[in-house]
Amino acid sequence: MGKLTDMQIKAWIKAGERFEGRGDGDGLWLRYRENDKTPVWRYRYKFAGKPRTMQIGTYAELSLAKAREAVKTLAARVALGHDVAGEKQESKAAALAKIEDEKNAITMLALANEYYERMILSRWKHPDIVRRRIDKDIGPHLGKMKVEDVKPRHVDDMLQAIVKRGAPSIANDTLRWTRRMFDYAIKRHMIEHNPASAFDVNDAGGKEEARDRWLTRDELAKLLAAMKEAKGFSRENDLSIRLLLLLCVRKMELCAARWEEFDFDDAVWRLPGERTKTGAPIDIPLPILAIEWLQELRQLSEPSSWVLPARKMQHRMLPHIHEGTIGTALGKLKPHMPGVPAFTVHDLRRTARTHLADLGIDPVVAERCLNHKIKGVEGIYNRHDYFNERCDALNKWAAMLGALDKGEAYNVTPITKAKKKRA
Structure with a gap:
């Protein structure tokens, strides 16, 4: 049989004539088996004295002319000592391995x-x-x-x-x-x-310097006013910031709080040890102002068991608001507080501690209001939690915040101690 022609190949396809191999010369062969959808081009050659065969494509992919060109290229590589069939198998194996690696790759x-x-x-x-x-x-x-x-x-x-x-x-x-x-x-x-x-x-960020930012009375008054005036600033965020200021708690202690922790009859928030930084539980006295804010939050959060339930598309793994929510909200107040230097949520605790000192609160009581451990020997032997003293301190602090919220002046004078004793 002489050289193949496109006319012959098309006639065989049309007639459905099947065959194992018909040669074109120079090692190029065409195969058309029963299970072949279209004829297949194969290249036969010898390498190291042994016969080798490789598939180079189908008739649908390579015309007769292109198949001849491919064979010439392959023959030239064989002449240079390349086992082209073996190289193809190795390349295919490597490609499959890469696909498998990509499939199992850990990002x-x-x-x-x-x-x-x-x-x-x-x-x-x-x-x-x-x-x-x-x-x-x-x-x-x-x-x-x-x-x-x-x-x-x-x-x-x-x-x-x-x-x-x-x-x-x-x-x-x-x-x-x-x-x-x-x-x-x-x-x-x-x-x-x-x-x-x-x-x-x-x-990275270099050595971290301790922050010393705190808000003055004037700045606190501007903050309380800005939360009321800022468009789109939710009441939940407003109340959250007020409670963080008044109760001196850490951000996540409030964000992850459940209603079951609050006893409004005894005016106390029983914060469990697994949610405190110190690992020890603490009873936080609740001034009347704090109870009013919490009761408003309860209406807003119903029927959730969380004081600040997750909002809309927040991270699904957290049932309560994300720890960054309040900080993000605080940033929206900047345009409404011209002249007030930037501050963060964590600066609110420093603000509370500074004003407690200004209000004449004993340093040990003020530190316990922030749930800081008492340092030194006294901290080892003194297990008193200063609940009543903290109650007085937070009532005094609440009176000051209430006055600033109304735009009134507040004089640092002692107030009547709360009669309510810890149950």
């Missing part, structure tokens, strides 16, 4: 989520702190990358982006958690080296 976001669920969620008092770093920083910057593909330069890019937005302390926190996540990955045989191990705080 940085998957690693972060696994670390959070296994090492943080059930072990830490405030897991949402880590959750926020994953959602806002680690996920957006590194989340889509495979864990083994993350290099030091990627970690550095993430840290510098955080620093550029003016959050050096967050850059430090993000570095700490990222480094721990990679250490966890090493233990789980996901990677062999930690790409964040060479970094320290000098590569």
